[in-house]
Amino acid sequence: MMQDRVVSLFQESFGRVPTAVCRAPGRIEFIGNHTDYNGGEVMGAAIDRGLWVAVAPREDGERRFCSDLAPGRVVLQSGVLEPKEGDESWINYPLGVLAGMPEFGLTAPSGFDFAVASDLPTGAGLSSSAAIELSSGLAFLALTEQSLPREELVKLGRWAENHFVGVPCGILDQGVSGFGAENSLVHIDCATTAFSTVPMPEGAHFWIFNTPGGHALVDGAYASRHRECMAAAGVLGVKLLADTTLEALVAAKAQMEPTVFKRAHHVLSEIERVNGVQAALAEGDLATVGKLLVASHRSSQHDFENSTVQLDDVVDRLVECEGVWGARLTGGGFGGAVMALTDERFDAAAAAEVSAAFAEKWGAPATPLHLQAARGAERIC
Missing domain, CATH: 3.30.70.890 (GHMP kinase, C-terminal domain)
Incomplete structure (x- = not known):
């Protein structure tokens, strides 16, 4: 199970157990290619693969990150929010969420240990970026005992991608990852940011x-x-x-x-x-x-x-x-x-x-x- 896998990675890397585990799925873009940032409509499906994040707070202000897709650990001091390159560039997605939290009236956690595990194939266009943004957002909310409506969580993920990572994407990826449902597509009216689900016919x-x-x-x-x-x-x-x-x-x-x-x-x-x-x-x-x-x-x-x-x-x-x-x-x-x-x-x-x-x-x-x-x-x- 992916939950066991991310907890084991966390324990091996940090020598203790996490206080929260969150997951977010990858997504299939079903129809609506590049319509989202043009204010159109789009349909996608959250899938049964994704990213899992395990976290626990730290008292010393350090933020320590590890992943099963990249070697070693990345250690930053609280308040350091500069984009990384190379093997460390994956942390730009959780860093973007941290940078965006004050924009949504939230307090970002100061120090923590953070582990992420994935069963999404890399580079497949299944939006591992949105999955790590949303799972990170939920994990940081858990660390700080704050809450955020699902629509705002989705927007926070998009903010991270647009303003920190630098991809001018629309709301498709984060919206589908956030509002997915079993045996259903997610329909998004990107002009009004309205989300709904559409059942798939049996046998599809x-x-x-x-x-x-x-x-x-x-x-x-x-x-x-x-x-x-x-x-x-x-x-x-x-x-x-x-x-x-x-x-x-x-x-x-x-x-x-x-x-x-x-x-x-x-x-x-x-x-x-x-x-x-x-x-x-x-x-x-x-x-x-x-x-x-x-x-x-x-x-x-x-x-x-x-x-x-x-x-x-x-x-x-x-x-x-x-x-x-x-x-x-x-x-x-x-x-x-x-x-x-x-x-x-x-x-x-x-x-x-x-x-x-x-x-x-x-x-x-x-x-x-x-x-x-x-x-x-x-x-x-």
Whole structure:
């Protein structure tokens, strides 16, 4: 069990038992690629893998961190909140939460021991960043005996990512990790920050195929897409792209650079696809859902250009398989993973065939994971 694993790591590293253990799940972005920071709608699923944080207070003001994904320990004095690099860069996420707590009227804990353990594959685009932000937030609240509404916890995680880590993400990742529910998708109206759950039809399965090399969003690619979307909104005279329509964009095509038009076309057509998926799920129509998932990927591939040839290859293989309703990249893109929506006919043997065929072409497998929709972030003990 992951709880036993993080407690053992804590005891081995710090020689005592933790006073609180919290967990937060990774997430699948089901539909709504890069719509969140454009004020649109998005749907995702919290998954049955994530990050677990164990903590205990210290009286000397030291903040000591360890992880099962990085060597050694990082020791900081209370009040030191400068971003780290290299093997220590993982602590930027809990540090960002600490830096953000006063912004939300909270007192950050001064000294503590902190251990994190993960069963999320690294670089897969399943949002380990949001998972560590939310689990850290819950752990720090436990240390200081404070509380925060779930909506505010989600916003605190996003604040850490935007203002400390430096990724201009929307609310998707933290919102899905925070509001996840078993056998359900999380729907987010990002304009109003309204969260709701949407039941998945019986017999629907999630498969993830993690391509080699992973991805990283703290670089120019994500930020440039953000700038291009804002540029399109400026030409259209709106604050966010969700405040306009696809028809208005097409009418203004001659007024903007071709690349900016393509980015906006993806976002606005993707918002329409989110609405289509929600309607199809209400009818139990997985065939239509699957078609919209594939259309989403093609839009990412050609308009938003945040796919890769490897992600495209996995999608191309999956859509030819029996039992696959649809497939698309999941997460920010620029590498990472493909999500497939399937029925029970697509099983572990079929997934292994896809992975092996991919490996024959690319020299390394696209590692498959069979995942389930799970509960959102919570304190365990």
